[in-house]
Amino acid sequence: MLDQIRDLYQEVVFDHNRNPRNFRVIDDATRKIDGFNPLCGDRITLYLKLRDGVIEDVSFQGQGCAISTASASIMTEVVRGLTEQQAHELFATFHRITTGQDDDVKLEDLGKLAVLAGVRAYPARVKCATLAWHSLEAALADEATTVSTE
Amino acid sequence: MSIALAQRPRPVADPHHFDVARIRADFPILAETIHGKPLVYLDNAATTHKPRAVIDAISEVYQRHYSNVHRGVHTLSQRSTDLFEGAREKVRGFINAAKAREIVFVRGTTEAINLVAQTYGRANIGAGDEILITAMEHHSNIVPWQMLCAQTGATLQVVPIDRRGELDMEAFERLLNDRTRLVSVVHMSNALGTVNPIETIIDRAHRRGIPVMVDGAQSAPHMPIDVHALDCDFFAFSGHKLYGPSGIGVLYGKEALLKAMPPYQGGGDMIRQVTFDKTEYNELPYKFEAGTPAIADAIALGTAIDYLQEIGMTAVAEHEHRLLSYATERAMHIPGLTVIGTAHDKGAILSFTLERVHPHDVGTLLDQLGIAIRAGHHCAMPVMDFFGVPATVRASFALYNTAQEVDALMDGIQQVIEVFA
Ligand SMILES: Cc1ncc(COP(=O)(O)O)c(C=O)c1O
Numbered sequence: 001m002l003d004q005i006r007d008l009y010q011e012v013v014f015d016h017n018r019n020p021r022n023f024r025v026i027d028d029a030t031r032k033i034d035g036f037n038p039l040c041g042d043r044i045t046l047y048l049k050l051r052d053g054v055i056e057d058v059s060f061q062g063q064g065c066a067i068s069t070a071s072a073s074i075m076t077e078v079v080r081g082l083t084e085q086q087a088h089e090l091f092a093t094f095h096r097i098t099t100g101q102d103d104d105v106k107l108e109d110l111g112k113l114a115v116l117a118g119v120r121a122y123p124a125r126v127k128c129a130t131l132a133w134h135s136l137e138a139a140l141a142d143e144a145t146t147v148s149t150e
Numbered sequence: 151m152s153i154a155l156a157q158r159p160r161p162v163a164d165p166h167h168f169d170v171a172r173i174r175a176d177f178p179i180l181a182e183t184i185h186g187k188p189l190v191y192l193d194n195a196a197t198t199h200k201p202r203a204v205i206d207a208i209s210e211v212y213q214r215h216y217s218n219v220h221r222g223v224h225t226l227s228q229r230s231t232d233l234f235e236g237a238r239e240k241v242r243g244f245i246n247a248a249k250a251r252e253i254v255f256v257r258g259t260t261e262a263i264n265l266v267a268q269t270y271g272r273a274n275i276g277a278g279d280e281i282l283i284t285a286m287e288h289h290s291n292i293v294p295w296q297m298l299c300a301q302t303g304a305t306l307q308v309v310p311i312d313r314r315g316e317l318d319m320e321a322f323e324r325l326l327n328d329r330t331r332l333v334s335v336v337h338m339s340n341a342l343g344t345v346n347p348i349e350t351i352i353d354r355a356h357r358r359g360i361p362v363m364v365d366g367a368q369s370a371p372h373m374p375i376d377v378h379a380l381d382c383d384f385f386a387f388s389g390h391k392l393y394g395p396s397g398i399g400v401l402y403g404k405e406a407l408l409k410a411m412p413p414y415q416g417g418g419d420m421i422r423q424v425t426f427d428k429t430e431y432n433e434l435p436y437k438f439e440a441g442t443p444a445i446a447d448a449i450a451l452g453t454a455i456d457y458l459q460e461i462g463m464t465a466v467a468e469h470e471h472r473l474l475s476y477a478t479e480r481a482m483h484i485p486g487l488t489v490i491g492t493a494h495d496k497g498a499i500l501s502f503t504l505e506r507v508h509p510h511d512v513g514t515l516l517d518q519l520g521i522a523i524r525a526g527h528h529c530a531m532p533v534m535d536f537f538g539v540p541a542t543v544r545a546s547f548a549l550y551n552t553a554q555e556v557d558a559l560m561d562g563i564q565q566v567i568e569v570f571a
Pocket of ligand 1: 338339367
């Protein structure tokens, strides 16, 4: 009955939801930011350790739906080791695939991020997938306030 | 009244048999399929669907009777005015107000509360005064008072709730004091379903001469309301939750209070005479109805009230209570499901959480099964904070819901749990 929804709730999503990666505090983080989706109450705290413009370590804590948790978990995996500029470009790409403005983006080039492309068919859930990414953007810009998806 | 909308067949009022199949046939949208499944609409606390009579009323007004109200000598203006004032009279009867001039048409509950805050509140509440609300209010019964507090230097006091989602009535009595200028309380909580003991609240407040505003957004659609018996000073509700159109709602206020209050917005219709030196305000309720109102919507709200009165609000309440009991019973048997809001006196709202599954995921998955529920904080973030949850899943029932739909919901929840297992 619920098979149709597998385009969004893929096994990978369940896996990251059950066992989120990098779900921890970074004690010597250089940036820390709280992200909040007022619509559904999802909250994450994102920790970044930047050195010479490179994301040396990244982690998160918080509570949210399966989509936001999996998205945060996958994000921490893919942005580690990237430069700030590369992370920023990836954010832009991710934003385009989740909102369907992605004619020029090849899913196979997205690697792990591709599993979240399905969210574009569920407009009410796009913000769940992008919460962690908006938090990352804000952390890179060093906005030391709570970011909100609204 | 010289004009009425065309009469239509109505459900037969039979106190012994609530004919839900017949009622369902009155609601065209219930025939919709969602993702190939029959619609199971359980988001009635957010808004209800409209019977054909209401939809037809709107179209009939625009096709045959429409013009502006209270300002023309021509026939259509007179017809619209008669229908509009006829709707006001229906509202009066529906909540048993003494006079039609105590019924003010507004956009909805939110506007009604803002109106009272900015007119009654600005005129009567000052620095050091207190406004008493409860911990289970909808944001629309919190924020207007916070705004008033910021303007006047008054403070907001909050009656706490307990784990069942019931008001702490001892705390309520303690919080009532000589500085309290107004009590504003929700009749039935949209997040928990709790029906508050407003008779007692009104009685205790009145003993100290404090007026009481009741947020009836959730109660008016689901139980008989008698503002005369309640003796409340203000009562607010929204048309769109009462099987009527959106954009129209009602503020009831006792005549003496309304008379003494300054107007809300300035403009046409709310004046008697305007010169550049001085403006004389119109009589009640027009003093509070500046500008062209939602004419067709008000008239169609009257049609929704006719529809409900034909069925009878007691019968509606009984039907919904049966659904709530059945749903609660079934929910108790689902492992990992926790009901949020277990007050003794409850309306037909089942708010709950599932272990390991976030409400938003539940909402998306149930939607695939054609089941519409609400996932979120229900505009009652303080309630979520109190229960320590970010959000809940909320199923809210209406007169057209059935036990089979409860079954569909519970089976759907089982499937969601399996997918997440
Ligand atoms: C208890 C309660 N009060 C007030 C409101 C606000 O009603 P409206 O949005 O129609 O103004 C609602 C609607 O969600 C409600 O449930």
